[in-house]
Amino acid sequence: MTAQRPLSSFELVYFGSETHLGSVPTGGMPLFIGSTVHGLLDVEILRRVLDELAAQHPLLRSKPVADADGTLYFRRDDAYRPHLEIADGGEAEYLDLVNAPQGWRDGLFRAHLLRDGDRDRIVLVIHHGIADGRSAFALLAQLWQRYTAHATGTALPQPDFDQELPEAIDIQLAGVVSDAEIAGWLDQIRAGAAIMGPESAPQTLPLDGIDNDPLGRFAVQRIELDTNETQNLVDTARAEGLSVNSLLSGAALVAVRSQLEPATGRLPMFCGHAVDLRSELKLPAHTMLNCASGVGTFALVPESAKLIDIAHEVAAGMLAAKEQREAPIFLLASQRVQDEVTASILAAAPTVAISNIGRLPAHSTPDGIRHIRDDIYAMGPGMPPKLTVFTIGDRLTIQVEYDTARHSRTRMGKVSLALIDALRGIA
Known part of the structure; x- marks a missing residue:
């Protein structure tokens, strides 16, 4: 073993x-x-x-x-x-x-x-x-x-102590992603960067954070939807032919755009998405292993952007990323970069990131215990602003997370309010 x-x-x-x-x-x-x-x-x-x-x-x-x-x-x-x-x-x-x-x-x-x-x-x-x-x-x-x-006195099977350590995700992916796919993807990234000028660089929020925030460096603001609001959001996404993830990503880009320079036309913006790679290897969801990679979607966002239009741009980008197998390739390709130019391209910060866990069953709890909410949090110094989204049972939660050494609570509070307004406007 x-x-x-x-x-x-x-x-x-x-x-x-x-x-x-x-x-x-x-x-x-x-x-x-x-x-x-x-x-x-x-x-x-x-x-x-x-x-x-x-x-x-x-x-x-x-x-x-x-x-x-x-x-x-x-x-x-x-x-x-x-x-x-x-x-x-x-x-x-x-x-x-x-x-x-x-x-x-x-x-x-x-x-x-x-x-x-x-x-x-x-x-x-x-x-x-x-x-x-x-x-x-x-x-x-x-x-x-x-x-x-x-x-409740109900017996569950006891764990098996003799389980083997699961193999790392990149080791497993090496069996299903070819060297040619990795090399081709890196060539494509370099070629795209070569024809893009400075004006095409994704816009990011101004850095207005402070050192030693008295409330703590890492912050989170929750947007909790009730059952009706959650269902309205799902119904809106379905009616527009969108996933909830694309709808929320579009809302995030519109919310951030509201805090960027007005009257500057369509600004290039980039949304980073966390992607679970278990489906690539048919691993069960409960496999205790880090299987997270990422992809990015690009959109040109005007000051008066319509959320649905931007969400469709995100959806098109997500479809292209899936067809090109960008998530598994990126995880392996990031290990093979040897030149500074390509490294800097892959390390460029997105406008905003989103990690959408999806819809999960409500927890089972015994009598006398009533579930209020779940929380998940993972931040590091210098991390770009991100949304973590999950639905427990029939209630969706959006966490707006950020590093206060980079972005102020005031600015990110405005982003959160703009996000709420954008979602209310469509649902």
Whole structure:
């Protein structure tokens, strides 16, 4: 059984220092995933469930170790038990947590329980090098399934400790993406950059952030839709022949355009999209592994842009990216760039990024526990502004996330309000 394996080139980007994947700062990045509920959770059941999750997913109980020549390995530690820290706290303490430095010497998976009156918030902390948003939400769903089973006396199968460590996504992709595809895509990127002038560079928000923001460097603003608002948004997308992702991406570009220089005509804007690669390899959604790549869509956005028009431009770009297999190719191509010009092209910041997890079933909870909301958060210094979108049951949440050292809370607050206005205008 594979109880140890080397970190791949892709994984090393997440376990490095000041490393990036494209424009995303990845080195040492934590991923936070959790739920807030009405009602008090049983701490002993919670500890048992955390142990079972670690037992179910070998990467959660692994540690990076270096051999004599410095090569990093994942080593499975079947004795590992995730630490659970319990403290009083609500939203302010949650924001303190996501802004705090995270150490990984003692393990890559742990949890916090924040208690605020009759509300509990469970937060799982996972190293982003072993998980992405899709697997994190799957893990959270498993937590609630197992917690509810224990609370109601229903038996669930116990995890198999002998599972092998899953192979890294770039190692798996190498079997389905050819060298010719990678070389051709890089040639296409270089050729496109050669014919584009400075006026074609994607517009980005002005840098007006501050150092040492008293509320924390990494910020999040939530836009939570109720069931009717969520359904209206879905119905609008369907009526226009669009995905919800393209509709929200168009809204994001229109919202950012409202904060750029007026009366300057159609501005080039670029939306980055996180893409889950599990479908390329037919991996189950619950596979605990970082399988996230990215693609980009380009749009020319006027000051008085119609959201639907921009959403259709995004949809066309997403279709082209899918047909060209851009997401799997980009992940491998980014490892093969050797010249500074191509590296700078791939590292260019998008106007805005969006990570859309999609629609997920409502959590199962026992009597006395009522689900309020989920949160997911992953930010690093210098990361471009991004939207994280997910639908739990029949309620959609949009998180506007940013680095306050780059963008002020005032400006990003205006972006959030413009996003709300744009969505209200179509739904």
